[in-house]
Amino acid sequence: MPRRKAPEPVEAEQEAPAPPPLVPGVARALSPLVRRIVAPNPGKMTGPGTNTYLVGIDEIAVIDPGPDLPDHLDAVSGCGGDRIRWIVCTHTHPDHSPGAAGLKARTGAEVMAWDSRDGLEVDRKLRDGALIEATEFRLQAVHTPGHASNHLCFVLEEERMLFSGDHLMQGSTVVISPPDGNMAVYLESLSKVRALRLRSIAPGHGHLIEDPRGAIDEYIEHRTAREQQILDLLVASGTAKIDDLVEVIYVDVDPELHPVARRTVHAHLLKLAKEGKVKGRSIDGKWTAV
Numbered sequence: 001m002p003r004r005k006a007p008e009p010v011e012a013e014q015e016a017p018a019p020p021p022l023v024p025g026v027a028r029a030l031s032p033l034v035r036r037i038v039a040p041n042p043g044k045m046t047g048p049g050t051n052t053y054l055v056g057i058d059e060i061a062v063i064d065p066g067p068d069l070p071d072h073l074d075a076v077s078g079c080g081g082d083r084i085r086w087i088v089c090t091h092t093h094p095d096h097s098p099g100a101a102g103l104k105a106r107t108g109a110e111v112m113a114w115d116s117r118d119g120l121e122v123d124r125k126l127r128d129g130a131l132i133e134a135t136e137f138r139l140q141a142v143h144t145p146g147h148a149s150n151h152l153c154f155v156l157e158e159e160r161m162l163f164s165g166d167h168l169m170q171g172s173t174v175v176i177s178p179p180d181g182n183m184a185v186y187l188e189s190l191s192k193v194r195a196l197r198l199r200s201i202a203p204g205h206g207h208l209i210e211d212p213r214g215a216i217d218e219y220i221e222h223r224t225a226r227e228q229q230i231l232d233l234l235v236a237s238g239t240a241k242i243d244d245l246v247e248v249i250y251v252d253v254d255p256e257l258h259p260v261a262r263r264t265v266h267a268h269l270l271k272l273a274k275e276g277k278v279k280g281r282s283i284d285g286k287w288t289a290v
């Protein structure tokens with residue numbers, strides 16, 4: 001007979017305990033007005049899964065219905081029922097918006113995003129500054145292109161909470177994939193969000209971020225450092241292909257993520273080219289320091 005396993009050691013109590021794990025399908029209250037349900041789509045690009053947020057009590061706006069997974073959509077509609085009046089999407093990537101149609105079918109709610117794209121059909125287009133006004137809360141749309149040209153963040157005015165979609169994530173950096181992704185525009189959008197008065201950030205992936213300014217500054221510093229690293233490497237080698245740069249810069253990163261890293265390096269190089277610091281065009285071509 002196999003011996004019983006020894007009990008796991010009990011972790012010592014810490015000053016700031018780690019937030020509880022992100023468990024798919026379980027609604028978790030993050031504040032008086034906000035609940036989160038994680039979609040069961042964990043992965044290399046989605047971390048623990050896509051966060052779907054329910055904002056409001058009597059009238060509910062769902063932010064990012066996530067992928068078209070019936071169990072997830074049942075969990076969301078089970079939590080909000082016919083009080084769900086609005087379905088808003090931060091952008092139209094496959095882990096954020098395809099659930100909109102199924103959730104609309106379950107609730108009759110109005111679908112809103114920047115535009116109809118990638119299979120998403122919106123009932124109302126949202127522009128920068130657009131307001132969703134409920135009896136208990138107001139959500140304001142903030143256009144934040146960069147990760148995707150149609151990306152919106154949303155500020156919950158009553159709690160100064162920013163729903164950041166893929167503009168800012170917890171636990172990983174954001175992929176900028178040209179041509180729809182644009183690094184220069186992304187950095188401008190980070191500055192735009194940095195200027196908002198915020199108390200917390202509810203990202204599309206990962207835990208709630210309690211130090212918005214610090215997190216945004218880290219993002220900006222990371223991007224600035226990465227850009228300098230790419231430029232230095234290109235200056236040192238004169239001419240290089242993106243694959244060569246990725247192998248040096250992302251030496252510690254899982255090679256499975258290198259195709260994604262290539263796209264982000266391409267985005268950095270396109271920004272540097274526009275600034276007249278490098279020459280080149282395509283993701284497979286040669287790049288030269290000027």
Ligand SMILES: [Zn+2]
Nearest residue numbers: 091093147166
């Ligand atoms: Zn995305």
